[in-house]
Amino acid sequence: xxxxxxxxxxxxxxxxxxxxxxxxxxxxxxxxxxxxxxxxxxxxxxxxxxxxxxxxxxxxxxxxxxxxxxxxxxxxxxxxxxxxxxxxxxxxxxxxxxxxxxxxxxxxxxxxxxxxxxxxxxxxxxxxxxxxxxxxxxxxxxxxxxxxxxxxxxxxxxxxxxxxxxxxxxxxxxxxxxxxxxxxxxxxxxxxxxxxxxxxxxxxxxxxxxxxxxxxxxxxxxxxxxxxxxxxxxxxxxxxxxxxxxxxxxxxxxxxxxxxxxxxxxxxxxxxxxxxxxxxxxxxxxxxxxxxxxxxxxxxxxxxxxxxxxxxxxxxxxxxxxxxxxxxxxxxxxxxxxxxxxxxxxxxxxxxxxxxxxxxxxxxxxxxxxxxxxxxxxxxxxxxxxxxxxxxxxxxxxxxxxxxxxxxxxxxxxxxxxxxxxxxxxxxxxxxxxxxxxxxxxxxxxxxxxxxxxxxxxxxxxxxxxxxxxxxxxxxxxxxxxxxxxxxxxxxxxxxxxxxxxxxxxxxxxxxxxxxxxxxxxxxxxxxxxxxxxxxxxxxxxxxxxxxxxxxxxxxxxxxxxxxxx
Amino acid sequence: xxxxxxxxxxxxxxxxxxxxxxxxxxxxxxxxxxxxxxxxxxxxxxxxxxxxxxxxxxxxxxxxxxxxxxxxxxxxxxxxxxxxxxxxxxxxxxxxxxxxxxxxxxxxxxxxxxxxxxxxxxxxxxxxxxxxxxxxxxxxxxxxxxxxxxxxxxxxxxxxxxxxxxxxxxxxxxxxxxxxxxxxxxxxxxxxxxxxxxxxxxxxxxxxxxxxxxxxxxxxxxxxxxxxxxxxxxxxxxxxxxxxxxxxxxxxxxxxxxxxxxxxxxxxxxxxxxxxxxxxxxxxxxxxxxxxxxxxxxxxxxxxxxxxxxxxxxxxxxxxxxxxxxxxxxxxxxxx
Numbered sequence: 001x002x003x004x005x006x007x008x009x010x011x012x013x014x015x016x017x018x019x020x021x022x023x024x025x026x027x028x029x030x031x032x033x034x035x036x037x038x039x040x041x042x043x044x045x046x047x048x049x050x051x052x053x054x055x056x057x058x059x060x061x062x063x064x065x066x067x068x069x070x071x072x073x074x075x076x077x078x079x080x081x082x083x084x085x086x087x088x089x090x091x092x093x094x095x096x097x098x099x100x101x102x103x104x105x106x107x108x109x110x111x112x113x114x115x116x117x118x119x120x121x122x123x124x125x126x127x128x129x130x131x132x133x134x135x136x137x138x139x140x141x142x143x144x145x146x147x148x149x150x151x152x153x154x155x156x157x158x159x160x161x162x163x164x165x166x167x168x169x170x171x172x173x174x175x176x177x178x179x180x181x182x183x184x185x186x187x188x189x190x191x192x193x194x195x196x197x198x199x200x201x202x203x204x205x206x207x208x209x210x211x212x213x214x215x216x217x218x219x220x221x222x223x224x225x226x227x228x229x230x231x232x233x234x235x236x237x238x239x240x241x242x243x244x245x246x247x248x249x250x251x252x253x254x255x256x257x258x259x260x261x262x263x264x265x266x267x268x269x270x271x272x273x274x275x276x277x278x279x280x281x282x283x284x285x286x287x288x289x290x291x292x293x294x295x296x297x298x299x300x301x302x303x304x305x306x307x308x309x310x311x312x313x314x315x316x317x318x319x320x321x322x323x324x325x326x327x328x329x330x331x332x333x334x335x336x337x338x339x340x341x342x343x344x345x346x347x348x349x350x351x352x353x354x355x356x357x358x359x360x361x362x363x364x365x366x367x368x369x370x371x372x373x374x375x376x377x378x379x380x381x382x383x384x385x386x387x388x389x390x391x392x393x394x395x396x397x398x399x400x401x402x403x404x405x406x407x408x409x410x411x412x413x414x415x416x417x418x419x420x421x422x423x424x425x426x427x428x429x430x431x432x433x434x435x436x437x438x439x440x441x442x443x444x445x446x447x448x449x450x451x452x453x454x455x456x457x458x459x460x461x462x463x464x465x466x467x468x469x470x471x472x473x474x475x476x477x478x479x480x481x482x483x484x485x486x487x488x489x490x491x492x493x494x495x496x497x498x499x500x501x502x503x504x505x506x507x508x509x510x511x512x513x514x515x516x517x518x519x520x521x522x523x524x525x526x527x528x529x530x531x532x533x534x535x536x537x538x539x540x541x542x543x544x545x546x547x548x549x550x551x552x553x554x555x556x557x558x559x560x561x562x563x564x565x566x
Numbered sequence: 567x568x569x570x571x572x573x574x575x576x577x578x579x580x581x582x583x584x585x586x587x588x589x590x591x592x593x594x595x596x597x598x599x600x601x602x603x604x605x606x607x608x609x610x611x612x613x614x615x616x617x618x619x620x621x622x623x624x625x626x627x628x629x630x631x632x633x634x635x636x637x638x639x640x641x642x643x644x645x646x647x648x649x650x651x652x653x654x655x656x657x658x659x660x661x662x663x664x665x666x667x668x669x670x671x672x673x674x675x676x677x678x679x680x681x682x683x684x685x686x687x688x689x690x691x692x693x694x695x696x697x698x699x700x701x702x703x704x705x706x707x708x709x710x711x712x713x714x715x716x717x718x719x720x721x722x723x724x725x726x727x728x729x730x731x732x733x734x735x736x737x738x739x740x741x742x743x744x745x746x747x748x749x750x751x752x753x754x755x756x757x758x759x760x761x762x763x764x765x766x767x768x769x770x771x772x773x774x775x776x777x778x779x780x781x782x783x784x785x786x787x788x789x790x791x792x793x794x795x796x797x798x799x800x801x802x803x804x805x806x807x808x809x810x811x812x813x814x815x816x817x818x819x820x821x822x823x824x825x826x827x828x829x830x831x832x833x834x835x836x837x838x839x840x841x842x843x844x845x846x847x848x849x850x851x852x853x854x855x856x857x858x859x860x861x862x863x864x865x866x867x868x869x870x871x872x873x874x875x876x877x878x879x880x881x882x883x884x885x886x887x888x889x890x891x892x893x894x895x896x897x898x899x900x901x902x
Contacts, residue, residue, distance in 0.1 A: 009894070012576070015574075093570070241894070241895070251894055251895045251897060252895055254896075328571075330572060330574045332572070335570075353573065358573045358574060361575055365579075365679070366678065366681065367680050368680045369680065369838055369840075369842055375788070379894040380892065380894045381894075382843065382890065384842070385842075405894060405895070405896075408571075413572050413575070414575055416578075417579050419579070421570070424570055
């Protein structure tokens with residue numbers, strides 16, 4: 001049992017802005033005129049498309065098969081017709097394209113036959129495959145496949161359910177916990193059994209008393225050891241590592257996973273998705289998303305995966321001075337480069353932003369080393385030191401000061417009195433370091449290639465020399481055996497042998513040349529041949545011998561003297 | 567322009583930080599004007615105007631935007647700290663030269679706000695006490711001069727002031743102890759001394775303490791530096807005092823005299839030139855206190871804090887480097 005809470009270093013308390021959207025029940029979003037379902041549902045895996053344009057699909061029908069170690073299936077969010085399979089921009093700061101299945105709904109929203117399973121009665125591997133084929137991934141944002149996180153079912157003591165929802169403005173988990181607590185906990189219990197954990201701990205920030213009460217009520221009748229723990233409202237308490245620290249005191253080092261420490265963490269939305277997949281046989285085809293910010297009608301909407309964001313927005317009614325839209329929270333989200341991007345499984349919030357609500361940051365001033373950032377950093381870093389190093393491109397030093405332990409939560413930028421966009425510097429430094437590592441990798445591959453080429457050339461040269469020597473010896477032996485060879489002197493001197501060799505080679509070359517006819521004069525029709533003959537005759541008459549010269553020889557040595565590729 | 571997360575910022579600024587520090591100095595200044603001499607207000611005005619003018623000219627010469635940088639109030643803070651360290655009746659030109667050195671040489675020649683390795687106010691103090699030792703040692707007896715006389719002295723009236731001025735408590739104690747066989751006890755009977763330290767100065771220390779608590783509560787400074795400074799100063803003073811109370815002043819005297827409180831909350835806590843890590847702050851402030859005590863007690867100058875601060879400024883890079891806190895997950899605490 002959790003008897004005390006722990007603290008992580010730093011953290012901030014921004015205005016929560018939760019009440020705007022948290023007070024209204026989840027409403028279903030209408031089926032949009034067109035759905036764009038990305039086959040890529042996370043950074044690591046892309047599903048294999050198994051439908052073709054023109055094909056009719058039913059709601060929940062698999063349209064993408066899981067492929068790769070981290071793959072999950074992708075489903076048609078409603079019934080309709082596949083219009084095309086094409087590249088569309090994805091919900092990512094880059095706005096890069098990804099392969100998507102475009103579906104035109106028929107409006108009937110007809111389900112495919114659903115197959116619930118009883119996890120107690122089913123083989124564990126089958127259940128995991130069921131989750132994979134139902135497209136169950138982390139609904140907190142990272143969209144990591146849940147069946148992978150369940151591992152081999154041993155070594156986990158505590159299953160943590162993350163209901164902290166620490167980012168300002170976002171309330172989708174809050175609403176889900178208030179309205180569907182039993183479903184979430186049922187999913188958590190299924191996960192708990194699959195992972196072999198002894199207890200479930202649900203961490204919820206204490207600014208959500210209704211959610212805490214609802215979850216407690218839902219946990220009451222369950223036999224599992226479930227504890228609903230209010231955690232202090234302090235951003236980023238919902239960061240996985242921060243929440244694990246608060247609840248268990250365990251600090252998970254950079255590059256390690258909770259499973260190595262006997263804890264595994266799932267989002268409450270994932271618990272809900274697991275419940276739907278197992279008990280109802282329904283794959284993940286929709287999710288709850290918060291629409292809030294500079295809108296007249298904020299709230300939470302259950303929308304189909306693949307719904308273009310621009311068709312969702314009218315539900316909340318953005319006000320006139322809205323000038324950009326943020327996907328995710330204001331601390332770690334990003335401004336949408338394109339409003340046509342579809343809702344994906346990890347999309348938890350769309351915020352309409354205006355300059356009044358989210359004023360552009362004041363101009364950057366010099367750092368005064370006040371250490372506000374270091375006091376706010378939940379990773380115990382010294383952001384101002386990293387800033388100096390990143391700014392001066394001293395990336396080695398930045399890594400030495402644990403640049404890669406930065407979780408980009410934005411606390412340092414939030415508190416900086418000099419308005420320095422510290423996180424931007426860290427993103428820059430990280431990408432520079434990655435680029436350099438790629439360069440080093442590429443250079444070392446090029447070097448290997450070059451060295452192998454040299455080695456190959458040396459080898460071929462040696463082999464050729466050996467072959468020639470063998471051949472020469474053979475010919476010599478042949479000449480020596482034939483005493484009445486035309487040019488053989490009684491002494492059979494080496495010079496004469498060589499001469500004979502050269503003569504033989506010349507003869508061979510002549511024969512070869514005669515054998516190869518110029519291609520464009522082969523197989524000529526009788527008329528053309530006659531024409532050519534006529535021209536030849538005229539040329540002879542006019543004495544133009546220079547045109548009769550031999551065709552130019554092959555390009556020599558051009559390929560040998562190339563500069564080595566770096 | 568595309569901006570990236572976070573899209574929200576705490577409503578704070580360098581200007582606000584500096585303003586908070588200036589406000590925190592007000593209780594101390596009020597006590598100063600009341601207990602020691604209202605001339606401090608004239609000095610503050612001279613120093614502030616000089617600092618703003620110097621800042622503006624240098625920024626212009628450096629081709630930097632002038633108004634935002636003056637608006638951050640950092641130059642005014644430097645000016646105030648200089649004025650508060652200097653004798654109440656220091657002639658105007660000494661204050662002015664000191665401020666010019668601080669702003670032009672120490673701050674801007676090193677790159678401006680945030681770039682200077684040395685504390686500008688302390689460099690100004692040290693250069694002036696080396697250049698004009700006698701002028702920098704003439705203090706009026708606390709509350710002993712009327713405002714008109716102070717004004718005359720500051721603005722360059724009669725400098726024949728040996729009759730009306732004296733040394734500070736620290737200075738008097740040091741000179742007294744060196745001159746002969748007198749003991750701390752007998753020197754403290756003189757009029758320059760109050761119940762704890764220099765007369766009137768104890769109250770000043772209290773004023774600075776109030777301001778310091780304000781800074782702590784507003785989280786402009788952390789507890790590390792003031793606590794480390796005062797505890798170290800008290801500890802080392804206690805050790806010497808216990809060994810020979812006749813030759814060494816009590817820890818209370820050291821805490822209440824000179825600029826101990828001003829230094830503890832306003833000078834060693836300068837973020838730009840001080841150490842930054844929690845452990846580093848403790849080491850830095852303790853180092854300043856140790857050196858200050860040694861210079862006060864055994865050195866040639868009446869007040870050692872300024873030199874101690876500069877010496878410790880030199881050590882900041884290595885202190886910071888060697889005192890980096892353990893990062894999340896690398897603490898070697900609870901492991902699986």
